[in-house]
Amino acid sequence: MWAGLAFVLLILFGMPIGFAIGLAGVVGLIDMGGTQFLSIGPSKIFNGLNIFPFLAMPFFILAGEIMNGIGITNRLVKLAQVLVGRFRGGLAHTNMLASVFFAGLTGSATADAAAFGRTLVPAMVKEGYKRDYACAVTAAGSIIGPTIPPSGLMVVYGSLMGVSIAGLFAAGILPGLVICLVCMTVIVIGGNRENLPKAARGATLKEVWSTFVSSLTALAMPIIILGGILGGVVTPTEAASIAVAYAVFIGVFVYRTLKLKAFYQMLVRTARITGVIFVIIAFAGILGWWMSFERIPQLIAENVLSLSDNRYAVIAIIIGLLLLVGMVMDITAILIILAPVLVPLTEQVGLEPIHAGIIFVLALNISLMTPPVGACLFVLSSVTGEKLERISIKLMPFLIAEISILFIFAFWEDAALLLPRFLGFAN
Amino acid sequence: AGGTIKFGHDNKTDPFENPAHACTAVFSNLVQAGTNGSVNVEVFGSNQLGSAAEHVQQVRDGLIQATLTSTGALASYYPRIDVLNLPFAFAGNEATYKVFDGDFGKALAADIEASLGDVVVLGFPDTGGFFAVTNSQKPIANLEDFEGIRIRTMTLPSHQTIIQALGAEAYPLSWGEVYSGLQTGVIDGQMNPVPIISFANFSEVQKYLTLTNHLFSPYTFMINRAFYEGLSDEERATLHAAAENCVTASRGLSRIIESSERGLAGLMDAMEVTALDDAQREAMAAATQPAFEGHVNENLDEKAVELLTLFKAEVAKANAETYLD
Amino acid sequence: MQTWARLASARINTITEAVVALLMLLLVLDVWLGVVDRYYFHWQLPWPEVMARYLMIWAAMLAISCGIARREHIGLTAFLNLWPKPFQRTVLVVMDLLALSLFVYVLWFGLSFAHSGASRQAMIFGLSLEPFYAAIPVSAALCSVQLALVLVRDLGTHLEFPTEEEAV
Ligand code: NA
Ligand code: NA
Numbered sequence: 001m002w003a004g005l006a007f008v009l010l011i012l013f014g015m016p017i018g019f020a021i022g023l024a025g026v027v028g029l030i031d032m033g034g035t036q037f038l039s040i041g042p043s044k045i046f047n048g049l050n051i052f053p054f055l056a057m058p059f060f061i062l063a064g065e066i067m068n069g070i071g072i073t074n075r076l077v078k079l080a081q082v083l084v085g086r087f088r089g090g091l092a093h094t095n096m097l098a099s100v101f102f103a104g105l106t107g108s109a110t111a112d113a114a115a116f117g118r119t120l121v122p123a124m125v126k127e128g129y130k131r132d133y134a135c136a137v138t139a140a141g142s143i144i145g146p147t148i149p150p151s152g153l154m155v156v157y158g159s160l161m162g163v164s165i166a167g168l169f170a171a172g173i174l175p176g177l178v179i180c181l182v183c184m185t186v187i188v189i190g191g192n193r194e195n196l197p198k199a200a201r202g203a204t205l206k207e208v209w210s211t212f213v214s215s216l217t218a219l220a221m222p223i224i225i226l227g228g229i230l231g232g233v234v235t236p237t238e239a240a241s242i243a244v245a246y247a248v249f250i251g252v253f254v255y256r257t258l259k260l261k262a263f264y265q266m267l268v269r270t271a272r273i274t275g276v277i278f279v280i281i282a283f284a285g286i287l288g289w290w291m292s293f294e295r296i297p298q299l300i301a302e303n304v305l306s307l308s309d310n311r312y313a314v315i316a317i318i319i320g321l322l323l324l325v326g327m328v329m330d331i332t333a334i335l336i337i338l339a340p341v342l343v344p345l346t347e348q349v350g351l352e353p354i355h356a357g358i359i360f361v362l363a364l365n366i367s368l369m370t371p372p373v374g375a376c377l378f379v380l381s382s383v384t385g386e387k388l389e390r391i392s393i394k395l396m397p398f399l400i401a402e403i404s405i406l407f408i409f410a411f412w413e414d415a416a417l418l419l420p421r422f423l424g425f426a427n
Numbered sequence: 428a429g430g431t432i433k434f435g436h437d438n439k440t441d442p443f444e445n446p447a448h449a450c451t452a453v454f455s456n457l458v459q460a461g462t463n464g465s466v467n468v469e470v471f472g473s474n475q476l477g478s479a480a481e482h483v484q485q486v487r488d489g490l491i492q493a494t495l496t497s498t499g500a501l502a503s504y505y506p507r508i509d510v511l512n513l514p515f516a517f518a519g520n521e522a523t524y525k526v527f528d529g530d531f532g533k534a535l536a537a538d539i540e541a542s543l544g545d546v547v548v549l550g551f552p553d554t555g556g557f558f559a560v561t562n563s564q565k566p567i568a569n570l571e572d573f574e575g576i577r578i579r580t581m582t583l584p585s586h587q588t589i590i591q592a593l594g595a596e597a598y599p600l601s602w603g604e605v606y607s608g609l610q611t612g613v614i615d616g617q618m619n620p621v622p623i624i625s626f627a628n629f630s631e632v633q634k635y636l637t638l639t640n641h642l643f644s645p646y647t648f649m650i651n652r653a654f655y656e657g658l659s660d661e662e663r664a665t666l667h668a669a670a671e672n673c674v675t676a677s678r679g680l681s682r683i684i685e686s687s688e689r690g691l692a693g694l695m696d697a698m699e700v701t702a703l704d705d706a707q708r709e710a711m712a713a714a715t716q717p718a719f720e721g722h723v724n725e726n727l728d729e730k731a732v733e734l735l736t737l738f739k740a741e742v743a744k745a746n747a748e749t750y751l752d
Numbered sequence: 753m754q755t756w757a758r759l760a761s762a763r764i765n766t767i768t769e770a771v772v773a774l775l776m777l778l779l780v781l782d783v784w785l786g787v788v789d790r791y792y793f794h795w796q797l798p799w800p801e802v803m804a805r806y807l808m809i810w811a812a813m814l815a816i817s818c819g820i821a822r823r824e825h826i827g828l829t830a831f832l833n834l835w836p837k838p839f840q841r842t843v844l845v846v847m848d849l850l851a852l853s854l855f856v857y858v859l860w861f862g863l864s865f866a867h868s869g870a871s872r873q874a875m876i877f878g879l880s881l882e883p884f885y886a887a888i889p890v891s892a893a894l895c896s897v898q899l900a901l902v903l904v905r906d907l908g909t910h911l912e913f914p915t916e917e918e919a920v
Contacts, residue, residue, distance in 0.1 A: 010850070013843050014832040014911070016825035019851045026857060040490055041858060042865035042888045047481050049809045052601035052801060055783065058776070058808065155606055158628060162444075162689075165606055166631045232612030234787055235604040241783040267773040268818070274808075275815030276824055282813075292475040293433075340440050340473050372828065381826050389830050484868070503872040503881065577790070582802050582875055591796065598790050599801045613790070726878075 003028035003290065007328070011372055017388075018279035021373070025286030032290060041286050048285030049278055052237060053108075053152055058274040059240030060111040061383065064118030065266040066247035067218075070257040074123070075215035081127075082203035082211050089196035091124045092137045092187045099141030100180050103148035109368045110277070111240065112145035113138060113376040117383035128197040132390040135380045139391060140183050140398035142376045143365040148176035150229070150236050153361050156335060161343055163353045167425030171358040174419055175409050182401045190397060217250050276382040277375065284330045284373075297325065297334075301341045311349040315410050318342050319363050323403070326367025330375070335364060354426045355416050362406045369395060428659040429465035432458070432650070433491040435482045440472035445622070446677035446684070447495050447646065448472055450552045453676040457669035462662050480504075483649070487545045492654045495552060495646040499581050505542050507731040508535075510738055512585040514592075514641045514719055515712035518746040520556065523643050524678060525745035527551040531738055538734065539647065546649040549670035552677035555620040556685050557640035561633040562616030563609065566699055568637070569707045570594065570714055579605055579617040585722055589641065590618075592718035593711060609633055618642070621691050622684045630697035637701045638691075641711070648673065757904035764901075765821040768814055768894060775811035782807060799876040806874075806884040813891035820898040823910050832911065841908030848903040855895040862889030 007024035011017065029037045066072075084090040095116060102112050116138045124134035146153050149169035158165035187196070203211075212219075221243065228234045228242045251258025291297060304317055321342070325334055339360060346356035368376040371392045381388045409416045420426040434455065438447035448470070455468035476485065479500035485491045487504075501508045517523050526532065527550075536548035560567060562576050573595040580586040582599040590597035595616075600608055608614045610632040617629065624636070648670060655663065684690045694700065703711070723735055786800030819825050827847075832840055866889050869881030902910075 010847070011828055012831045013847060014827045014829055015847045015851065016827040018825060019854055020827070022854050022858075023850060026854065037490060038857070039488060039861050039864065040485070042862040042885075043481060043484060044477070045858065046809065046865070046885060046888055047477060049812065050805050051603070052805055053603050055779075055804055055808055058779070058812070059783070062776070062780070150607055152603070155603065158606075162439075162626050162628075164631060165628050229607075229611055233791055235600070235608050235611075235613050237601075237604060238783060238787050241780060241787065244780055245784060264773050267776040268769045271769075271772040271776050271811050271815035272818045272822070272824060274812045276819045276826065278812040279816045279819070279825065289476060292471065378826065382824065387829065388826055389828055503875065506873050582798060584798060584875065587796065587798055596794060597796050599798055601801060 002031045003287070007287075017372060017378070018276070018283050021280060021287050022283030025283060025288075025290055028287065028290035028294075032293065037290075037293075040289060044285035044289050045282040048282050054278075054281075056108055056111045056237045056240045057114060057277060057379075058270055059244055061114040061118065061273050061379075062266060062270040063240065063243035063247050064115045064383075065270055066244065066251055066258065066263075067115075067221075068118055068122065069262050069266055070247065070251035070255050072119075072218040072221070072247065072250065072255075075211075076119070076218045079211050079215045079219075082208045086198060086202040088191045088198040089187045089194075090198060091120070091127055091129065092134075092196060093184055095120050095124070095134075095137050096141045096144075096180050096184050096187070099144045100148065100176065103145045103176060108152050109142040109145045109365060110375050110379050112142040113379040114273070114383060116142070117380045121380070121384050130194070130394075131384060131386050132394045133194055133196075135384055135386045135391040136394035136398060137183075137187065139369040139376050139380055139395055140186075140402065141180070143368055143402070144176050144179055146365050147172045147179060147362065149173065151361065152236070153331070153335065153364060154357070156332065157339065157357050157361060161339055161353070161357065163357045164425050167354045167420045167423075168357050168361065170419045170423045170425055171354050171416060172361065174415070175358065175362060175405060178405055178409075179402055182405055183398055186397050186401050217254055221246055273379075273382050277378050280373070280375075280378060281330060288329070291329075297338050298341050300325070301338060305342075305345060309349070311351075312411060314345055314349045315351070315359065316407075318346065319359065319406060319410060322360065322363040323367060323370065326364060327370050328373050330373070331364040331367050334367070335360070352413065352417060352426050354420050355413055358416055359406070359410045362409065366399070366402050366406060370399065428657065428662055429462065429467075430492075430654065430657065431467040431469060432493050432654070433469050433471065434493040435471045435476045435485065435491050436495045437474045437479045437482070437497075438472055440470070443680070446553050446555055446681045449680040450495065450646075450648070450673040450677040454669045454673035457672055458665060461665035461669065466658065466662055466666070486649055486651050487543065489651050489653060491651075493549075493648070493650040495648050497554065497646060498644045499583055501539075501647055502583065505539055506727060507538065507542070507734055508647070509583075509585050509727060510723060510731055510735040511644060512583075512589070512642060512719065513735065513738060513742075514589045514715040515639075515708055516739070516742045517557070517640070517643055520678075520682065521750060522742065522745035522748075523553075523645070525748065526738070526741050527645055528674075529741060529745070531741040534734065534737055538730070539649070540652075545652050547652050547655045549648045549650055549667065550674040551645040552648055552674045553681040554644060554646055554677075555622040555681050556643070557620065557638075558618045558642040558644070559621055559624060559636055560616060560618045560639050560641075561609075561624055561629055561636045561698070563612065563633050563635070564615050566635045566637070566701050567639075568701050568703070570710045577615045579608065579614045584726065585719060586618075586642075588718050588722045589715050592715040594714075605629075606632065620644075621694065622681070622689065625689050625691075625694055630694050634699060635701065636694060636698045637703065639703060639711070640708075641715070646677070754905055754907070757901045761821050761898060761901035761905060764894070764897065765818055768821075769818055772811050772815050772818065775807055775814070779804060779807040779811060802874070802876050806887075809884070810887045813887045814894065816891060817894040817898045820895055821902060823902065823906075829911060837912065840911060844906075844908035844911065845903065848899060848906075848908075852896060852899040852903070855892045855899060859889050859892035859896055862892050865889070 003024045006027040010020035121134045125131050154168040158168050225239050229239050234242055368374050377388050417426045434451050436447045438445045440448055442449045442452035451470045458466050458468050479496050482494035483496050486494050498508045539548050573593040576595040578590050578595050579600045580597045587597040782800050782803050789795050789797050866885040869885035872881040874881045
């Protein structure tokens, strides 16, 4: 338990989170067997990053950088303003809605957080939103990305546990839309307290039209990405590279605002942001290896689950466990380590495999934005410069709302399996 | 003497779900019982300790003691394992048993041990049987049908060579993107053993399955040499006997899974399944084997060519034998 | 001494960032090539997928040191801000030293890790894995140097006087 103690102390005293995870892992290795296991470190770092789908992160960050730099973002924001700007918190609502559209393009929450953190957050700040609030809205919306298909996590879950991936995709649509609606309600309720801005007057039809025309090139972007994926040109990971290609094309040939020097800066900044995120994933590999070797996740699971065998109690305990471990561990690692331990228990209490799957996926997606270890928080914090704890505080109401949604879908089987049953994936 | 074998593999931890864990479960039980607990076995499945290739390094470094590794994962440490990719070699599963338990298996094990220096090979368990090809375009019943089909392969030059020799196109794609790649049509098809095709739900996104049986790719069961040499003669004998049963269990479960709902029987409900006739298999062998041998001559060393010659001879012998005859 | 550390850190970082930018550019071109090949040229190149992963690792690992030079790696500050300034500075110097020890550890074991790659094949261009594994010790060395330099540069004052943020 020295590793746990080291982690808590280092985090409290301001050690960057990635480094704290790395040091805790090294403490764990030494605790395990002196110097015997220390040689594993570099290999875990390298192999933890040696995963092709991770490419989506730097590419969507870069696409966001270019979109900002050449002015695509501004045009989109202007359009959102003339459409919903007259309502209080119009851009916050736009952010949520945009997450739903974006969800059809990407399977990853971090890609969503990176793209919107670079584009919509600055736009919201310019409009008068507090930066921490803008980040919180973006984080809350980002998990719609891997909830509505395509979803990288569902693919991993499906192939790991032998559950129909198409069935999981179908099961994700409804919760994804509900998350959007409920978060928009949270924005409305908090609108006065947060003093969210709104435009003084509504736009005229003529203004709407001219703004629409001037943002056509920007609006085409998601269509091109989606077309690229659905048309079989690119994989979901490669789609991020199409986003980059399109942004470069617009910047060089249409707007003619992309300059070589600025492009250089964009590449450097993208790499730095990626480095900040990847150092956490890399060092989490060492800590994860130590935890697996000492069978810590299984130990926790066995102890907690010896408490009850009631269906609802078991579901609640599993969710609690996932959210708890999700606070300090990378979600892919959790999935790989805990799913084989916990899923058999869901079978024992009679849960449909797809239902169990969607509970796992939702709980892990929510863990992406719970501190101290939450990939979406890291991405937002590093792309916007906002402090992690300030985002976390503003995120609280959204987090409570999303956890409630998770429990509703976990306890109410008919709702969770509505679409999978309709499409013939579940009984 | 004695000690604990930490045994890592990259499959699900249910002995009735996959051959790897069936194998480790049998091994673990027989070793612990047979040594009266002086040798203990702890199994870490589901990639908990890393990828298959990382497991090999961890065994070599003595961080863990044993692993089952795929030929793809072993290739970077031991390139000559590539000779096993000789396409359309085996006439049936029983021939694979004879070849890997016989003179070729021994020669391969000895060569792996000599090349790596720090491991002992205990056997070649079944991964789930022969490779089949699935695609979304058309039923593939003969060589000409491969024309223009874009097939996903691992990043393994020999697999690309084989697919190209069949007249299809070969594109390496990361495993995590294969399902969505097949779904949207980034690629038309892929190749894998039947249980993996079933388990990865490819029947949801692929219409046609052809039982090409063109590749057989066993696990290599390896154990850390220093640990092995630290055991008593009696304990080593128990380990070898347990390993043999582990291999047998993997084969039995592979055949059962193939013929269950989780294998071919299940896939036949969801896909159009085509078996090849002998003439077509021969045509495909004639198209691919020279290309494969060219690949081996060009990219691997003299020792690999020798190993391939032995492999071909042993396979021919095994193919000609008849059960109980 | 502090001025010298500031200059040295900035100069090393400028060079690192140029290398990182080049790697990022190659990464983008590599993935584009993979797509265009599959969709248009049909060369069936075996290397873009592998190359993309290795370029990504090299770029991201090197960029960690850039993040250190600019103090961009995120930590929690709420608890630390409750304490008086001299204590805070001491703690932050200790944290820098601990982080330095972490990267020295990665450097030390990373050297033998990279060397172990020499006997392993990368499956592309007939290369071994050594040049790719080398990303770990090289970046750990750079991170160690940058940590030592920014430790001297800031002496625990970086919470009070944050490095200038780029405009968001
Ligand atoms: Na999605
Ligand atoms: Na979390």
